[in-house]
Amino acid sequence: MKNVTCKLRGLEKSFGQNHVLKGIDLDLRSGEVTALMGANGAGKSTLVKVLCGYHFADAGHIELGGEPFAPTDAADAISKGVVTVHQSIDDGVIPDLDVATNLTLDRLTEPGVGLFVNDRKLRRQAREVAEGMGLTMDVRMRVADLDVADRQMIAIARAMARAPKLLILDEPTSSLSSSEAERLFALIDRLRAEGVAILYISHRMSDIRRVADRIISMRDGAISGLFETDPLDYVGAVNAMLGHQMTEVDIDPVEGGEPVLRIEGLKLFEDSREIDFEAREGEVVAFTGLLGSGKTRLAEIIYGLSEPAAGRLLLDDKDYRPHGAGDAVSKGVFMSPKDRSVNAVVPDFDIANNMTVPFLGAFSGLSFLNDKAQRRSTDDMIDKIGVVCQSNSDGIDTLSGGNQQKVMIGRWLLKASRVLLLDEPFQGVDIGARRDIGRYIRQTANGRTTLVFVAEIDEALEIADRIVVLNEAAIAGEHKNKNVDLNSLVADVSGPGERLALAG
Amino acid sequence: MNKNALDFAIKYGFLILLGGLALFFSLYASGFASPRSAVFILQSVAITGILALGVTCTLVVGGFDLSIGSVATSALMLSAYTMVILEQSAFVAVAVCLLMGALVGLVNGLLIVKMRVPDLLATLGMMFLLIGLQRIPTQGNSIATGMSLEDGSVAEGTFSAAFLWLGRHRFDLFLDRLVPVPVVVFLLIALLIWLFLGYTRHGRLMYAIGSNERAAGLVGTNVHRYKIVAYMISGMLASVGGILLAARLGRGDIASGNNLLLDSVAAALIGFAVLGAARPNAFGTAAGALFVGILLQGLTMMNAPYYMQDFVKGAVLVAALVFTFYLSSRRGGRRTA
Numbered sequence: 052m053k054n055v056t057c058k059l060r061g062l063e064k065s066f067g068q069n070h071v072l073k074g075i076d077l078d079l080r081s082g083e084v085t086a087l088m089g090a091n092g093a094g095k096s097t098l099v100k101v102l103c104g105y106h107f108a109d110a111g112h113i114e115l116g117g118e119p120f121a122p123t124d125a126a127d128a129i130s131k132g133v134v135t136v137h138q139s140i141d142d143g144v145i146p147d148l149d150v151a152t153n154l155t156l157d158r159l160t161e162p163g164v165g166l167f168v169n170d171r172k173l174r175r176q177a178r179e180v181a182e183g184m185g186l187t188m189d190v191r192m193r194v195a196d197l198d199v200a201d202r203q204m205i206a207i208a209r210a211m212a213r214a215p216k217l218l219i220l221d222e223p224t225s226s227l228s229s230s231e232a233e234r235l236f237a238l239i240d241r242l243r244a245e246g247v248a249i250l251y252i253s254h255r256m257s258d259i260r261r262v263a264d265r266i267i268s269m270r271d272g273a274i275s276g277l278f279e280t281d282p283l284d285y286v287g288a289v290n291a292m293l294g295h296q297m298t299e300v301d302i303d304p305v306e307g308g309e310p311v312l313r314i315e316g317l318k319l320f321e322d323s324r325e326i327d328f329e330a331r332e333g334e335v336v337a338f339t340g341l342l343g344s345g346k347t348r349l350a351e352i353i354y355g356l357s358e359p360a361a362g363r364l365l366l367d368d369k370d371y372r373p374h375g376a377g378d379a380v381s382k383g384v385f386m387s388p389k390d391r392s393v394n395a396v397v398p399d400f401d402i403a404n405n406m407t408v409p410f411l412g413a414f415s416g417l418s419f420l421n422d423k424a425q426r427r428s429t430d431d432m433i434d435k436i437g438v439v440c441q442s443n444s445d446g447i448d449t450l451s452g453g454n455q456q457k458v459m460i461g462r463w464l465l466k467a468s469r470v471l472l473l474d475e476p477f478q479g480v481d482i483g484a485r486r487d488i489g490r491y492i493r494q495t496a497n498g499r500t501t502l503v504f505v506a507e508i509d510e511a512l513e514i515a516d517r518i519v520v521l522n523e524a525a526i527a528g529e530h531k532n533k534n535v536d537l538n539s540l541v542a543d544v545s546g547p548g549e550r551l552a553l554a555g
Numbered sequence: 556m557n558k559n560a561l562d563f564a565i566k567y568g569f570l571i572l573l574g575g576l577a578l579f580f581s582l583y584a585s586g587f588a589s590p591r592s593a594v595f596i597l598q599s600v601a602i603t604g605i606l607a608l609g610v611t612c613t614l615v616v617g618g619f620d621l622s623i624g625s626v627a628t629s630a631l632m633l634s635a636y637t638m639v640i641l642e643q644s645a646f647v648a649v650a651v652c653l654l655m656g657a658l659v660g661l662v663n664g665l666l667i668v669k670m671r672v673p674d675l676l677a678t679l680g681m682m683f684l685l686i687g688l689q690r691i692p693t694q695g696n697s698i699a700t701g702m703s704l705e706d707g708s709v710a711e712g713t714f715s716a717a718f719l720w721l722g723r724h725r726f727d728l729f730l731d732r733l734v735p736v737p738v739v740v741f742l743l744i745a746l747l748i749w750l751f752l753g754y755t756r757h758g759r760l761m762y763a764i765g766s767n768e769r770a771a772g773l774v775g776t777n778v779h780r781y782k783i784v785a786y787m788i789s790g791m792l793a794s795v796g797g798i799l800l801a802a803r804l805g806r807g808d809i810a811s812g813n814n815l816l817l818d819s820v821a822a823a824l825i826g827f828a829v830l831g832a833a834r835p836n837a838f839g840t841a842a843g844a845l846f847v848g849i850l851l852q853g854l855t856m857m858n859a860p861y862y863m864q865d866f867v868k869g870a871v872l873v874a875a876l877v878f879t880f881y882l883s884s885r886r887g888g889r890r891t892a
Contacts, residue, residue: 377775378775395770397770397771408763414756418755
C-alpha cells in the first residue's frame with residue numbers, strides 16, 4: 052500500500068443556506084492519480100478551493116503528510132505543499148514575461164534576493180527547471196508567444212518548482228488539442244513516478260481512461276462512488292456522478308410530423324466524426340452529454356454563431372446557412388443561450404423590455420415603439436409561463452434566478468418559431484420553475500421543433516420525446532423517452548467504447 | 556433617510572437644484588431674470604449641448620467619443636476653407652462638413668468594432684490626428700478673406716450671407732430678434748435625439764447593447780452596425796456644432812473651440828443624474844448643459860472672475876457623478892434586499 056499523502060475527514064462547507072460539501076472523506080496517496088468527477092454544482096470546485104486555501108471548511112479536518120493541514124490562505128497552502136493548476140491557464144503564468152522569468156519568479160520574492168536581477172543566473176536556473184520537466188523550448192521566449200500546451204506545462208513547472216506533496220489539476224486539458232494533451236499526460240506520468248499525489252479533475256472520459264489510477268465521483272456535495280478496481284468501472288463512475296431518481300414527470304412521447312431541421316454530415320470540429328440527424332415538427336429532442344461533448348457547439352452552429360467544419364443544414368428542405376444570430380432569427384430559428392446573466396439578461400431593462408427585446412420590430416410602427424403592445428404581450432406571457440413578479444415594469448434583477456430564466460425563455464415564445472434551441476434552460480433554476488418551464492415548452496411544442504441541450508440526464512428525461520447522447524462531438528446513442536434503459540443511456544454518455552465493452 | 560425620500564431625492568433632486576439656482580440668481584443678480592438673459596444662456600450652451608447629445612449616443616452603446624471637440628474645430632476650419640479659399644457656396648460648405656463628420660464617425664466605429672481598438676484610445680487617436688490635420692492646409696494659420704496664400708495670391712472668397720445666417724440670425728419671439736438660430740438647432744436636435752433614444756426600437760436596442768452587448772447580439776441585434784451608427788451620429792452632430800461656431804465667428808479661427816470637448820462630455824455625464832436615470836439620456840444631457848450655462852451666467856453676473864469657470868464646472872460634474880453612482884447604487888441595493 053502506498054503512503055497516504057492527504058487525508059480528508061468529514062469535510063463540510065456551506066454558503067448561506069446552500070450546503071455545498073456534506074461530509075467528505077477522502078484519502079489521496081502518493082504516486083497515484085485520483086480522478087475526480089462531478090456534474091456542475093456537485094461541489095468539486097469548492098472542495099478544491101478548501102484544499103488550496105481559498106475557503107475554510109466549516110467542519111472536518113485535513114491531514115497532509117501526517118500533519119494537520121489548515122491553510123490560512125492560498126500562499127500558505129502552497130508553502131505547505133498543496134499546489135493547484137487552475138483551469139484558466141493564464142492564471143498560472145505571466146504572459147508578457149519570458150519563460151525564464153516565469154519559471155524563476157518565485158525566487159525573486161524570496162527574502163535576501165539582491166536588488167538587481169542577474170539574468171544569466173536566472174536563465175541557468177530556469178533551464179535546469181525546464182530540463183527537469185522535459186521541456187525543450189528556448190527560455191528567452193515570451194510566454195504569450197508559446198502555444199497553449201507549453202503555457203500549461205510552464206504553469207505546472209512553476210508549481211513543481213515548489214516540490215509539492217499534492218498537485219491538483221483542475222480540467223487541465225480543457226483548452227488542449229489531443230496531441231498537446233498527450234504531452235501533458237506524459238508529464239503526469241513522470242510526476243506520478245516521482246511520488247507526487249495528484250488530484251485530477253476532468254469531464255473528459257478519454258483523459259480519465261488515460262491517466263487515472265482511481266476515480267471518485269461526487270454528486271450533491273457528497274462522494275457518491277469510489278472506483279479502484281482494475282480495470283476501472285467507468286460506466287459505474289459516470290452513473291454515480293449523474294445519479295438519477297425516477298422523475299415525477301410523466302411524458303407520453305410523440306413521434307413528430309414532417310422533418311423541420313435536417314443535419315447532414317455535420318462535423319462540429321475539424322477532427323470530429325460526422326453527425327446526421329433529423330428533428331421533426333412537434334417533437335422535443337434533448338441532446339445530452341458530458342461537458343465538452345459538443346452540445347453548445349452544435350447549438351451555436353444551428354444558430355449561426357459558429358461555422359461547421361463540414362456538412363450542411365436543411366430547414367424545411369431548403370439549404371440553411373445562417374450568418375449570425377439576426378439571420379437565424381429572421382428565418383425562424385431562435386436560441387435561448389446558456390449562462391443567462393452573461394448571455395441573455397439585459398440588466399438595465401425591466402421585465403417587459405427584456406422579454407420583448409428580440410422582437411422590437413414587431414412592437415413598433417415607423418420605428419416608434421408601442422409601449423402598450425409590449426406590456427400587453429409581456430403580461431400575457433407572464434401569466435402563461437408563471438413569472439412571479441409585481442408587474443411587468445419590475446427591474447429584471449429584482450427577480451429570482453428561476454423567474455429570470457422564465458423571462459428569458461418566454462422571450463422566445465412570444466413569436467412562433469420553426470426551430471427553438473434551448474441551451475441549458477434549467478441552469479440555476481429551482482425545481483418548481485424547472486417544472487413550469489418544461490411543462491410550458493411541451494405545451495407549445497406544436498408547429499416547431501424544439502432542441503434542448505442539457506448535461507443532466509434527469510432534465511432530459513423530464514422534457515424530451517427523444518434523447519440524443521453526444522460524446523466527443525459525435526452522436527453516441529439515441530433513446531425514445533419511454534421506459535428508457537438508463538444503464539445503456541449512461542453507457543452512451545460515458546463513451547461508445549464502453550458500450551462495446553459491456554456488450555462483449 | 557427613508558426609502559421614499561431617497562427615491563424622491565434621486566429622481567428630482569437635480570431638477571430642483573436647477574430651479575433653485577435659477578431662483579437664487581433671479582433674486583440676487585439683477586438682470587438675470589429676463590428673456591434676453593435666458594436666451595443668452597441658451598446660446599452659450601447651444602453648441603456644447605449639440606456635441607453633448609452626440610457623445611450621449613456613444614455613451615448609450617457603452618462607448619465614448621473623445622474626438623468630438625476636434626471634429627467640431629475641423630468642421631470650423633473646413634467650412635472656412637471651402638468658402639474662403641475654394642470659393643464655394645454655403646450649401647457646399649455645410650454638406651462637406653457633415654460628410655466629414657460622418658466619415659470620422661465611420662472610421663472611429665470601424666476602428667472600434669473591426670480593429671478592436673478600445674473606444675477611448677481609438678477616439679483619442681482620432682482627436683490627435685484631426686487636431687493636426689486641420690492645420691495642414693493653411694500652414695497653421697487662421698482663415699479669413701484677404702489672407703495671402705502659399706502661392707502668393709490672396710484668398711478672394713467670403714463667408715456667404717446664408718452661412719452667417721446660421722450663426723447670427725435671430726428669430727422674433729415676443730421680442731424682436733430674440734432667439735438665435737443655433738438655439739433653435741440645439742432644441743430641435745435635442746428633441747430628435749430624445750425621441751430616437753427613448754422611443755424608437757433602434758434607441759432601445761442601443762441601450763440593450765450598452766447594458767449587455769453579448770445578450771443584445773444573441774437576440775439578433777446587429778451590434779457592430781449600431782455602434783458604428785452611434786459614432787457617426789456623434790461625428791455629424793460635432794460637425795454641426797463646428798458649423799454653427801464658424802457661422803458665429805465668421806472666420807476660420809484656429810484657436811477656437813478648445814473647451815468644447817470637456818464641456819460637452821461634462822454635460823452628458825451630468826445628465827446621468829437627471830431624473831435618477833443613472834444612464835446616458837438626451838433629456839438629462841440637455842438639462843446638464845443648461846445647468847452649467849445657468850451657473851456660469853449667474854456667477855458672471857454676480858461678478859465672479861472668469862478663471863473660476865472651469866473649477867465650477869468640474870465641481871458640478873463631480874457632484875453629479877457622486878449623485879448618480881453612489882446614491883443610485885444605494886437605492887439599487889435596497890431594492891434587491
